[in-house]
Amino acid sequence: MYYYAFTFRSLTHAQSGRNALDRSGVANWLVRAPKSLSDQGCGYLLEVRGQDGPYAASILRAWSAPFAHIYSFYPDGRIGEAAL
């Protein structure tokens, strides 16, 4: 099971992104970003299941939700930046 995480610098922006995903029926989880993924410190992630990643990205872009990066979290623990 792999998942995608969208990084946000602002908690409020992440919450607005979360609401956009909720409205579109995309299951998501809003969590604090690990330090390794918040290059400027103190960020938040919106996590979605792997199969929902491209759709979630399109929704967030349509809503102009200003996410900074997208990361893939693989079952073996690897993390890589994704382009969706």
Place this chain on the structure above:
Amino acid sequence: MIYFDSGATTLQKPPAVAKTAAYAMRRFASPGRGGHRPAMLAAEGVYACRLEAAALFDAEPEQVVFTMNATHGLNVAIKTLLKAGDEAVISGFEHNSVTRPLYHLGAQVTVAGRKLFDPADTLAQFDRAVTRRTKAVILTHVSNVFGYVLPVEQIAALCRERGVPLVLDASQSAGALPVSLKKLGAAFIAMPGHKGLFGPQGTGILLCARQPETLLEGGSGSVSKNPDMPDFLPDRLEAGTANTAGICGLAEGIRFVRKRGTERIFAREQSLTRQLVRELSDIPNVRVFTGPGQAGVVSFLLGDEDCEQTAARLAEKDVCVRAGLHCAPLAHESAGTLETGTVRASFSAFSTEREVRRFVRLLKK
């Protein structure tokens, strides 16, 4: 008790306001400062208030900035748009929360529109005063002394036409009149949370349609490595720990306003205003300041009695009004009451006809 001082702060609030604020104090930690449950719950409480405010004021949640009060928001707006020597146009009914920051900055101020209850004259004066040199127009929606509703929509249109940023002081109108950030095209709209929005004291909102300068710098819970404040809203203006309990209470106040509807609230306040004006007019030697379209604020003077004496007499009977200059000497100067001040009765959605009748009876004694 009769509480007719809602222009200063509303005392009767929807019960959910205190209940939610108390709940937040017990259960919520610091929003945006951690990923644990109490911090995330706090973040949800604060965000819920942003959503309520965004819906009521036709803005995006990110444009809703929480402040301590309207004065705080007005200071941010004024100090973003103006520097020493810049020209600003204001109405003749502005509060010290507008005039004092302008004075402190050393702005050149033109006062336009000093006739009470004469929106045509106010608009004509702004039309003359707003020029290419004007760096900002700062305007109250409703006079906190006289309840005069200024022609805000028309002045906003004039500002848009001439490319001059508008700052609206919605201290007396938020929660009672429609206020739309998008429709007005204002640069900033400032308001308290504790008046017509029924939130706790210590809450306020600044709606931002343009990038503001910071008034306070500090922790924002975001981009912490950056030595400067974030360049995005609302984080840019929200330095330091938020008034989470107050904001959660405010969310309930705004919910109440949205449920009841500003149209209904304003109609009720106007009806009480008309009743009070009518009943006051029966008292010999009374001077009532009234005019068409007046909001739920009525100023008056009783013969030669000192306004503070009238208010003190009423306070002895457990009737709460405000007397003096109401932190708005400019408005009193415009109305010719700078020397006398006035007694002000101001209503909220919880004021009643019965209270108005009893108020006038007690006043006559």
